Amino acid sequence: MRLRxxxxxxxxxxxxxxxxxxxxxxxxxSQSGTLxxxxxxxxxxxxxxxxxxxxIAPGTTFFHNxxxxxxISGHLTAEGAEGDSILFVRQxxxxxxxxxxxxxxxxxxxxxxxxxxxxxxxxxxxxxxxASITVNGSQGLTLKHSRVSNGACNNDHGGIYAANTTxxxxxxxxxxxxxxxxxxxxxxxxxxxxxxxxLYSVIGDNRSDGA
Numbered sequence: 001m002r003l004r005x006x007x008x009x010x011x012x013x014x015x016x017x018x019x020x021x022x023x024x025x026x027x028x029x030s031q032s033g034t035l036x037x038x039x040x041x042x043x044x045x046x047x048x049x050x051x052x053x054x055x056i057a058p059g060t061t062f063f064h065n066x067x068x069x070x071x072i073s074g075h076l077t078a079e080g081a082e083g084d085s086i087l088f089v090r091q092x093x094x095x096x097x098x099x100x101x102x103x104x105x106x107x108x109x110x111x112x113x114x115x116x117x118x119x120x121x122x123x124x125x126x127x128x129x130x131a132s133i134t135v136n137g138s139q140g141l142t143l144k145h146s147r148v149s150n151g152a153c154n155n156d157h158g159g160i161y162a163a164n165t166t167x168x169x170x171x172x173x174x175x176x177x178x179x180x181x182x183x184x185x186x187x188x189x190x191x192x193x194x195x196x197x198x199l200y201s202v203i204g205d206n207r208s209d210g211a
Contacts, residue, residue: 026043033055037057044068058080067099106136108138111142112142114142114143116146131159140166148160170199179209
């Protein structure tokens with residue numbers, strides 16, 4: 001793996017969480033077209049199938065009421081704006097509402113996540129590498145002005161895992177992620193990710209109880 005890094009500078013990311021009250025549209029299953037702005041309650045696994053595209057508008061919140069994954073084989077674009085972020089979060093502050101993370105599959109088109117919050121994911125025992133954001137053999141991921149936090153994973157990574165792809169992480173905060181029984185790569189783990197870059201980002205307070 002060859003990873004080019006520039007010096008990391010402290011970046012202030014202002015993220016405003018939307019309240020859980022109010023009307024919510026329930027969604028699950030295959031998604032395409034445009035979602036948002038608005039609030040959605042994710043009640044089951046979400047997929048973006050190969051050949052489909054999903055665009056998420058600024059000011060969109062996804063509350064999850066269980067350990068539901070996003071399986072992304074198609075094209076995902078989630079570009080928020082300063083003060084108008086896109087939130088992927090749990091519905092209520094209980095362990096049962098931790099959700100299953102974003103999983104970009106082999107061959108998926110390059111994705112953009114900008115001004116996004118990915119918070120309180122939990123990967124209990126999924127097959128293969130796991131993290132709050134997993135990018136395994138896709139055509140690439142650009143993550144900007146975003147926060148990945150409070151992810152927890154058993155026997156694997158906690159924050160971001162990427163392999164056999166190119167990842168650009170810029171002006172992001174990746175913190176407070178945890179790996180249980182795993183020794184390294186809790187914040188960001190890149191494997192065979194040539195020309196990937198981590199720029200002007202804060203990666204800290206991630207922890208593992210592995211050997």
